[in-house]
Every structure is written in structure tokens, then in C-alpha cells.
Amino acid sequence: MTKNANYSATIGIECHVQLKTVSKLFSGAGNDARQAEPNTLVNHIDFGLPGALPVFNAQALSLASRAALALKTRPQKFSTFDRKHYFYPDLPMGYQITQYDQPIILGGKVEFTLNNEKKTVGITRAHMESDAGKSTHPAGKDYSLVDLNRAGTPLLEIVSEPDMHSSAEAKAYAKELYLLMRYADVTEGDLYHGNMRFDVNVSVSQDDSLGTRTETKNLNSFRSIEKAIDYEIKRQIEVIESGQKVVQETRGWNDAKGRTISQRSKENADDYRYMPDPDLPPIVIDDDYIENIASTMPSLPDELRLKLAKNGLNEAQIETLIEANVDIAPAGYLKLLDAYADDREAARTLANWLVNVDIPLFRDEPSFAARDRSKLYAAVLKLLNANALSSTNAKELIQACLSMPELPQAIEAYAEANGLLQQSDSDELSRVVDEVIAANPKAVSDVMNGELKVIGFLLGQVMAKTKGQANPGMAKQILEAKLLK
Amino acid sequence: MIWEPIDDLVKSVKTGRTSAVELVNRSLKAIADNQEYQAIISVLKDNAMARAKLVDQAVANGEDPGVLAGIPFIAKDNFLVYGSDTTAASNILKGFVPPYQASAINRLEAAGAICVAKANLDAFAHGASTENSDFFVTKNPHDKSRVPGGSSGGSAAAVALGLAPFALGTDTGGSIRQPASFCGVFGLKPTYGLVSRSGVVAMGSSLDCIGPLTRSAKDAAIVLDVMSGRDELDSTTIDKNAAGYSGVKALNLKGVRIGLVKEYMGEGVNEEVKAAIKRAVEDLAKRGAIISDVSLPSLPLALACYYIITPAEVSSNLSRYDGVRYGYRDKQAADLFESYTKSRGHGFGKEAKRRIMIGTYVLSSGYYDAYYKKAQTVRTKLINEFAAAFSSVDYLVGPVAPTTAFKIGENAQNPLAMYLSDVMTVAANLAGIPSLSLPLAKDKQNLPIGMQLMAAQKKDYELLSLAMAVEETIK
Numbered sequence: 007m008t009k010n011a012n013y014s015a016t017i018g019i020e021c022h023v024q025l026k027t028v029s030k031l032f033s034g035a036g037n038d039a040r041q042a043e044p045n046t047l048v049n050h051i052d053f054g055l056p057g058a059l060p061v062f063n064a065q066a067l068s069l070a071s072r073a074a075l076a077l078k079t080r081p082q083k084f085s086t087f088d089r090k091h092y093f094y095p096d097l098p099m100g101y102q103i104t105q106y107d108q109p110i111i112l113g114g115k116v117e118f119t120l121n122n123e124k125k126t127v128g129i130t131r132a133h134m135e136s137d138a139g140k141s142t143h144p145a146g147k148d149y150s151l152v153d154l155n156r157a158g159t160p161l162l163e164i165v166s167e168p169d170m171h172s173s174a175e176a177k178a179y180a181k182e183l184y185l186l187m188r189y190a191d192v193t194e195g196d197l198y199h200g201n202m203r204f205d206v207n208v209s210v211s212q213d214d215s216l217g218t219r220t221e222t223k224n225l226n227s228f229r230s231i232e233k234a235i236d237y238e239i240k241r242q243i244e245v246i247e248s249g250q251k252v253v254q255e256t257r258g259w260n261d262a263k264g265r266t267i268s269q270r271s272k273e274n275a276d277d278y279r280y281m282p283d284p285d286l287p288p289i290v291i292d293d294d295y296i297e298n299i300a301s302t303m304p305s306l307p308d309e310l311r312l313k314l315a316k317n318g319l320n321e322a323q324i325e326t327l328i329e330a331n332v333d334i335a336p337a338g339y340l341k342l343l344d345a346y347a348d349d350r351e352a353a354r355t356l357a358n359w360l361v362n363v364d365i366p367l368f369r370d371e372p373s374f375a376a377r378d379r380s381k382l383y384a385a386v387l388k389l390l391n392a393n394a395l396s397s398t399n400a401k402e403l404i405q406a407c408l409s410m411p412e413l414p415q416a417i418e419a420y421a422e423a424n425g426l427l428q429q430s431d432s433d434e435l436s437r438v439v440d441e442v443i444a445a446n447p448k449a450v451s452d453v454m455n456g457e458l459k460v461i462g463f464l465l466g467q468v469m470a471k472t473k474g475q476a477n478p479g480m481a482k483q484i485l486e487a488k489l490l491k
Numbered sequence: 492m493i494w495e496p497i498d499d500l501v502k503s504v505k506t507g508r509t510s511a512v513e514l515v516n517r518s519l520k521a522i523a524d525n526q527e528y529q530a531i532i533s534v535l536k537d538n539a540m541a542r543a544k545l546v547d548q549a550v551a552n553g554e555d556p557g558v559l560a561g562i563p564f565i566a567k568d569n570f571l572v573y574g575s576d577t578t579a580a581s582n583i584l585k586g587f588v589p590p591y592q593a594s595a596i597n598r599l600e601a602a603g604a605i606c607v608a609k610a611n612l613d614a615f616a617h618g619a620s621t622e623n624s625d626f627f628v629t630k631n632p633h634d635k636s637r638v639p640g641g642s643s644g645g646s647a648a649a650v651a652l653g654l655a656p657f658a659l660g661t662d663t664g665g666s667i668r669q670p671a672s673f674c675g676v677f678g679l680k681p682t683y684g685l686v687s688r689s690g691v692v693a694m695g696s697s698l699d700c701i702g703p704l705t706r707s708a709k710d711a712a713i714v715l716d717v718m719s720g721r722d723e724l725d726s727t728t729i730d731k732n733a734a735g736y737s738g739v740k741a742l743n744l745k746g747v748r749i750g751l752v753k754e755y756m757g758e759g760v761n762e763e764v765k766a767a768i769k770r771a772v773e774d775l776a777k778r779g780a781i782i783s784d785v786s787l788p789s790l791p792l793a794l795a796c797y798y799i800i801t802p803a804e805v806s807s808n809l810s811r812y813d814g815v816r817y818g819y820r821d822k823q824a825a826d827l828f829e830s831y832t833k834s835r836g837h838g839f840g841k842e843a844k845r846r847i848m849i850g851t852y853v854l855s856s857g858y859y860d861a862y863y864k865k866a867q868t869v870r871t872k873l874i875n876e877f878a879a880a881f882s883s884v885d886y887l888v889g890p891v892a893p894t895t896a897f898k899i900g901e902n903a904q905n906p907l908a909m910y911l912s913d914v915m916t917v918a919a920n921l922a923g924i925p926s927l928s929l930p931l932a933k934d935k936q937n938l939p940i941g942m943q944l945m946a947a948q949k950k951d952y953e954l955l956s957l958a959m960a961v962e963e964t965i966k
Contacts (some may be wrong), residue, residue, distance in 0.1 A: 050591045054811040056584065057571050057593060057690040059725050089807055091854075150827075152815070209760055279854035281863065284697035287726055376918020416897060 013210045015239045017176045018168035022161045023187050024201040025069045026194045031136045031160035032060030032103060035327040035437045039155035040199050042225060047155040054098030059285045069192045070110045070134050073162055076190035076306060077114030077129050080296055085110045087286040090278040095152050098141035106280045109133035117308065118182040120175060127179050128167035135161050168207065173235035177228050180204055185307045188332035195332065197226050204231055208238040218252040222259055222266050234259045238266050263358040310340060323361050329366045337368055337375035345380060352387055363404050382407055385417035393477050399426040428477045430483065434478055439484045442467045453489050461485055494656040497562055497710045504550065504561035511546035511561025511605065515539050518563035518607045521654045525631030528630045531608045532568045535575050537720045539563065546603050557603030559717060564599065565649045565658040568609040569616055569692035572596050579692045580624040581614040583812045583819045583838030593690025594725065595659065595701050595718045597743040609657060610645030616666055616694045617842040618642050619912040622903050625840050632674060633938055637896040643704065647674035650704045657705045657714050660866035663694045664797050665751040665916025667702050668928035672891035672941025675930040678704045679711045681951050683923035684729040687722030693808040695801040698920040708929065712736040715951065732952045739952060741959035744778040748884040750785030755889035755915050764890045767932040767940045772888065774964045785884055787876040788919055792869050796908060797917035799853050799866035806850025809843060845906065870921050877922045881947040886957055888944050890915055891928045895938035916945060925951045927959050931965065
């Protein structure tokens, strides 16, 4: 038994989800700072000018309500905003507006399957708040730069219960949360640009009591969540084993070095002097409001998984499709499959092509994925069913078509022109088989003497003579019929 | 300088008997002639002239120049106004020219009114005498050795001196009513939320009200009518009275139930002030009003409650003055922390610092429940007591302040004595109810005594109609 086996880890995750509103949480300035020049998405409210008052963005409320429904709960009918005070140059008002006392979401859960086991992670709460701006500190300079484009961007901070006990569980939770927020259409979910940022709270213990926790902040990929937690568990065990105590602190993740690093241990020093924000009346919603939002909710991953499984897709295919459907959203994978809901065979074939050809191709070139490919796949399926195409050539045909800037209009003609169609004309194939039999007397007599595997050699000859265009199944049948009757 | 009633002035502008340019010139001349009172921080001569010409052009073109056509006014210097320094009388905002403008100013300008100058105040509206202005002290027009009250002391003095037909003030705990009382003018603090706070330097956001200082209730009603109503830039605004306010008529006092606030007529209140109020109430009774003494048991706690909630909000609202984006920044600071401490340390005056420290203390974790939360509980209690009172009477009346205008310097070294000047006005802010001060009488030293009238929330129209009835009694 290893030392580590004596320890159990407890993990909770806080996730900041950037809501995909058109404008900021409390101002009319634009909310998508990704392509914008610094300080161009800023008005008098974001700039914290004297006399500027926040005005709550109703779209943020609707998105937070969607998030609540995705987390299998309902938004609170009464919630309020508070001010959280601290000084920093990228916090223009000297306080962040957040929901400290009465948040929009209380309770909820995220369910997922890991290693064939069903897991549930509880949600403690989720609250809306405005983001701060961005500070940069140029090396060797005696100044810092502040960009307020992001100041006031709406965030939903989702706080989980400490229900996870391994990095794999934490990663699976984060991934499922990501999928839920994407499917509920709450966020753009651009992880690279920090649209979802994760803070992981980790502690280890040798008994039922909870150990001292650390919080590793600002992780923005599933892989870094997993690695940071693994590192932190190992580090904390080592600290305890060496007779020291784990310090409650905030840590950062250095991806290049693969380790967490102690940041200022400020947990107990800061006093944010929370107070209700007198500029913002409470948010009050009723059942009609919630029902109205609920009626616009799309199918969520759980429901989609069941549906795809009914179509005969395997688990790996399902997960790939469900992720790709939001990661390469313009490609509309699930919509493509929807057309074959009544045809399991076709659905499975198409899923196979999507997973093996379409998705790998468009991961790198998502701009091409927006083209309507329903006609292409219908045509290829038709050729395949008519035995005009081998499964290998079908994939090759799809790959070739998808790689073109414009999808070809006449798929069959294109396949024929490129020698991808197979020979399924039995008279023609019969003639070729006769030629091969005549040209290979030795092999023919071996087969007739019971060495059946030599048929493979003869089949190879048929394929060679037809330049690979023969339908191999049909050619084999004809060979066997002629030699073994 | 005496100005005619606002509706007469507007009629004159519209009929061409006078012009907006003439009115603005009259105002600018009065400002120049009365500099010794130091009511004004800055004059917007060019902007005002340009606007006046536009109004006159509109009249000449036969267009509607608005219900306040050509009327000059003076805004307290915590209103953001295009093209003017907006300092809130503080060093930390000295030289700040706003890139946007207060909603109240926008509405007044749209109605043809013209902002000619910015008035002095206690820095950030913290005070009751304008002695806390970081620039200079305004003198009382009735006695130059005395304060005009505050924090809207510059605005009140400006109206008393006739620098313009009306001025704008802000009232967080009495800052319109108390200086109105000290200067002998009319001052209205409307129902909380009736006038947008957007573009007005915040003091205590849950209490701040914007209102006019005028020569009469009727003028106040006309100005309120233009400024009031929902504003999408201020989520705490409410709809105005369906009928508006400008058509307000004097109330028929017969059978009107008026409560004299018992707690405001007790110890510590100047006898001459009490006597004037008693006389006024007797006059109202003679005209048919039913007078009773009304007690609100939590009133003695109002000032304590106010001086917890207000500093808490002040400390929060003043966080943005950090020297980073605008306003005063100490250039000697070696690092970020020092930049904060030096910029704020030098930029804020004593009173602002006092309130930041009190506010920071009462919001600190561990003290929040004992102070801020308890004060909010008292506030709720007070709101309920006012609601109960207004179920038995239609109006509450009493003095505005315990004394008439005090001497410059008299309370300057004693913040607590200064705070007591607000003791009768803070309750209306805590309860969000409309309250006004009207010039009632003068004491033996010829200093004005004001009378405070209060009504239930959103009864601004009714309150103004009572004020007009009281004005008739005084005439």
C-alpha cells in the first residue's frame, strides 16, 4: 500500500462563466472585448465617472436563469446586488458589484458519468457579478497599463459543493459544466479567451475531517484543472508527511513548469466591506418569467446522449459528437444526424464519418464547417447503399469533398471522375473473374484442392485488374461460385 | 435683485417682452455684483449665452422654446454640466470637466432653462454650513458673518441674492431644506427617486435627492415638473404624478389633518423658532386645518442611524476617487499604494476623511451587524412609524433646524454640533418621503426661520399645494 492511499482528497470548484450578453452587466458598452482595441468598449459607467449609476442588463438575468435551469434548479425570485470593496487600478469604482447576500441561484446539481459510474456534484450557489478590467505590467517599465474593455463584463460565478475527490472527477465536472453552459446558450465558452475560468479548492485528509484547503485560481483548460489538482494533492501530502502544515492560501498555476505557486496568502487579511448596492433595486421575477425562459431551453447533453445511444451510437462517438456540436458550433453535427433519426444504420454510418473525417478536419479549419453538408452526406449514403462505393472510398470521397473550398454539386459525378466508384456490375465482374481464373491455373487448382485462403490472392488479382474499383464482396462471391460449386 | 415668478418670466420670453439673452445677462450681472458672498464656484458665461441665443431663435422662428424658456438657473457644483468644471467643491475633483451631463440638467435644458453658474457647497455635500468647501465659505445674504447653511449653501444664497430665479441642490440629510431655511428661500426635497441622480456626484445613494431652491412653492413645482420622472440611467427613479406638478393650487385647509411633530418641538430647539412654528400652526387651524401633536418614537434615533448609513455609503461612493483615471493624483508617489494614500490623503478634506473612516469602520466584518445592519433596522422602523403617522394625519410639520443661521466658525471645530443641525431633516431622507422648507418668519436678529412640511411618499403634489396654502397665510 502506497503512502498516498492513506489520504483522501476533497475538491470544490468555483467557475466564472462569462455571459454572452450584447452589452455589459451595468452599461450599454459592448461586451465582446476579444478583437477590440484597449479602452474602446468603455462608457461613463465602466469608467467609474462621478455620478455614473449602474443599470442592470435584463439579458444577463435571462442567461443566468437559463444557467439555473441547466443546473437543474430554478432562478431565485428575489435576489440583490452588493458592493465588494477593494482598490486596484482596473477596478474603476473601487468596488465590484456582485451578489453576496441573495444570489440568483441557490442549489442545483451537475450530473455526469465517469468510468461507467454516475456522479452528482451539488451546486452551492451561483451569482452574477461584474468583471474587473485587465492590468498589464510591462517588464522593466515604471508604469502599468489598464484596459477597461473587460470591466463590467457579466460573469456568473458557479460554486460547487466539495463533492469531488480526484482530478479525474474534477475534470469531468468542469467539462460537463462547460457543455451545460454551452448547450444552454449562456456563454460563448471561449476557454482560450477566459470565457470560463476555474478556481479549484483542494484539501487532503487522512480521516473524515477536512484538511486545510488551498485555492488555485484562474485555470482555463480542462487539462490544467487535472494537472493542477494532481500537483496540489501530491504537494499537500508531501507537506503533511514532512511534518509541516498546509497553509490556507491562494495559489497560481504555472503551466510551463507544471506546478502551482503560492501567491499572497491574503484570505484572512482582506475585508471587502460588503454592503447592499443602493443604486440597484432587487431583482424580482415570477413564475411566468421562469416558465417563459424554460420554454426556450434546448435539449441538454443528458437528453442528447440518450437519444444518440438509441440510434446505436457508441459512447465514444456520442461524447465526441456532443462536444464537437458546441466546439465547432457552425458545423451543426447533431442537426445533421437528426435527419436519420429513423434509420439507425445510416445514423451510425454518418456518425462514424463525422467522428473520423468531418470533426478532425474542421477542428483545424472551423470556418469551412459552416457549409451545409446535408446533401453531400445524403448522396454518399445513397451511393454506399447502392454498393457503388466501398466504405474506404466513401471516407476518401468525403475527405476530398470537404477539403475543397466549394462543395461539389454532383457528388456521384465527382466520385466517378476521381475513380472512387466501385464496379458492382455482375456481368462485367464475372468477365474479369474468368480472365483471372484463366491466367492463374496454379492458384485455381490450389483452391480447388481445398486451400481456401488462396481465394484472397485471386481476389487481389481481380481488384488489381479493375484498379480497385470492384466491389470486393461481390467479386469474392463470384469467385467462390465459380471455383467451389 | 428680485425675479418675477417663473411662469411670468417664461411668458415674457415667449411673447418677446424680454429675451433669454436679457435674462441671462441679468443673471450674470447679479453674479458679478454679489461676488463678496462667494456663492458661486464657476460661471458658464459663453455656454449660457449660446443657449440663450438658441432659445431666442426658437421664439423668433415661432417654435416652442419650452416651459422654462430662457430661465437662468444655478446648479450646485456636484451636478455634472457640459463645459463646466464639476468639482463638488473638493480639491480631488478640481479641474474635472465631465464628458457627460446630469439627467436633471438635460431635462431642464430641453425645457429651455439655462445653467449660468455652479454654486458652492460643502465638499462632496458633507456638511451643514459650506465651511467644508475646499475652496471658500459662502456668506449668508442676511448677515455676512453667518453661514448660509449647507451643504447646498451656495445654491440657497444664490436664490436669496437673486442671482437666478432658481437653483438646484441635493439633499441627503437636509442639504436643501436647512440652507433654504437659513437663507429665507423655498427648498424642496422630493420623494426619493422622483428626480434622477444620474450625473450628480453621489453622497449617500439611498438618501440622495435632487430638488429646486426657489422663491416660491409654485416655482418649485414648475421646476420639479420638468426634472421628475423615470430615467433609464437611474434604476431607482419612479414615475411622476400623472397630473404633473406645475398646475398645483393652494390647498383648501378645511378639514386637512396636520400633525405637529412632538420630537421637533422639545429641548434644544431655539425658542424663537418654536414660537414661529406654533404661530404658523395656529394660523392654519384658524383656516380650518385640524392640528394635532404627533409622536414618532424612533425619531431621536434618526440622526444616529443617519450617521451610520450615510458614512457607509459615502466611504463606498468615494472609492472611485483614486487618482488613477481623473481628478487629483499625487505625482510624488513611489508606488501604487502610495499613489492611493497620497492622492486621497491630499485630495480629500477633513470631513470626507472623517466619513470615509466612520463608513469603513461600520462596514468592516465583525462590526457590520452591530452598526450598519442595526441602523437599517432602525431605518425600517422609522419608515413604518412615518407610514403609521400618515394614516392619522395628512401632513407633518415642524421646524427645519434647531436654530437660525449660526456664525461662521461657530461649529467648525465641533463636528458633532454641526451634525445636530441636521437633526430634524434626516428622518425624511431615511424614510424617502417628500419634505420642504419654506421661509416663515424672521427672528429678532432678522434672520430667516424656515418651516418644514412633510407628506407621505409620492405626495409631492399635495405637499406643494399645502406649501402654497401656508404661503398665503404668511402674506
